[in-house]
Amino acid sequence: MHYEMEELVPIVGRLAQKYTANESTSVTYEKAEQLMEAVLYCIHEAELGEPQEHTFDWDEGSSRGDLAVSGKKLSAEQAYKMGAGCVEEKTRKALKLYHEILPEFSCYENTCLHDTFIKGLPEFFKWYDVVFCPQDTILTLDYPVLKDISRLSGIDRVYEFINCIRLEQIFLKKFPQDYVVEILEKYTRRVNRSMESGGTDGDWDGFYAYSRQEIMENLCEIVFTSVLMHILLRKPLSQQEFQEEERVWLQELFSRAEVPEIRDRLREAAEVLFQQYDQEAVQGQARMGGALSGYLADYLSGAIDGLAVRLKHAVGSEGI
Secondary structure (H helix, E strand, O other): OOOOHHHHHHHHHHHHHHHOOOOOOOOOHHHHHHHHHHHHHHHHHHHHOOOOOOOOOOOOOOOOOOOEEOOEEOOHHHHHHHHHHHHHHHHHHHHHHHHHHHHHOOOOOOHHHHHHHHHHHHHHHHHOOOOOOOOOOOOOOOOOOOOOOOOOOHHHHHHHHHHHHHHHHHHHOOOOHHHHHHHHHHHHHHHHHHHHHOOOOOOEOOEOOOOHHHOOOOHHHHHHHHHHHHHHHOOOOOOOOOOHHHHHHHHHHHHHOOHHHHHHHHHHHHHHHHHHHHHHOOOOOHHHHHHHHHHHHHHHHOOHHHHHHHHHHHOOOOOO
16 A cells, blocks of 8 residues: 655654654654654555464465555554554564474574574564564574565564474474484485585595585475475385485486476375375374465475476486
């Protein structure tokens, strides 16, 4: 919803007065610009509305409607106040969700995930300014999730990030921890072989020894990829190691197929997994298992396009 500048400036003025503890409405240009961004951020939040508990909005660019009550457009002041309330509520729900995940959270000894979730997020909630700078994300959120949240900022971005981590933890906990760790170990061994054969300079014998603790990629995607390869091969997940003939079969499959066909094969394999996941009704989350499994399927499916391209490029290398 668009508001004219003359409607917004008085709100910024009152916010500036609050910022200076009612001593003045005069602030620096930079601070006035920040406060204007805060007002616009809150108005946008009013358009989005409050998130429902454990609801995942996969279209962050969508608006839930014009700001109107009984067919009458809200004033900028009304929209700002409504949005400011939404920011506070979303912050509360994000913190609540964070604490729900925390007791059983596992980073699988991954430094990036640990530092982002365990060290970084508490700092966000400690320093986040819901009144004067709600648009500030504060953190870089270095751990990469599978959903593009780069266009979001402030609590919007952090809330979506926590939602993504929740889904990833649900998926990863379907497997024993040592199983996930072994997949990550195999992944780093493949990376090291690839780096060694490429002559990459490093610490040991001419190449850098990459460890699973140092993985900067999404852990969930690595495990998801391994599961899809097993499904394509009709190979039990308990048999982690791929035989040479199985690697050759996968390489021939991806070599013959173009990216769209690879993508379709991956989606078919994923559908097998999701159907099984639906039937199990998300162990430990039975009360809302159906909804969560649907969100998880959407989340993981978002990685398939990029995975298809990488698999096509990995043909003939140690990438498969």
